[in-house]
Amino acid sequence: MATLNPAANPDPRKRLRCRTLWLGLVLIALLLTWFWAPLQAYGRTSAAYGARVACSCAYVGGRELGDCKKDLEPGMELVMLSQDVAAKTVTARFPLIASETATYRQGLGCQLEPWRG
DSSP, X not given: OOOOOTTTSOOHHHHHHHHHHHHHHHHHHHHHHHHHHHXXXXXXXXXXXHHHHHHIIIIISOOOHHHHGGGSOTTOTTOEEEEETTTTEEEEXXXXXXXXXXXXXXXXXXXXXOOOO
């Protein structure tokens, strides 16, 4: 006589949800792989631009760093700014992708640190 074993016969809706989850994760991984180079280039460019503009705003323009955020172009809301007043630097970060630093030098203005490859 056969008995019904719930573990051997899982709910079909649960299996469908599990397969859908795995399919979604695979799709996200494929999209990240496909778009990684353009995303990395956008992140690095955004971080460099943000650092340079915010450094000039803070040290040449004499404004607060929080006020300088509004000088960034639309679409750069993900760029985060931080300031080191003692070193006269501003660092801009694009989350998980890039970080760039601009340093103020008297007579030269704000300059980006050299790229590290």
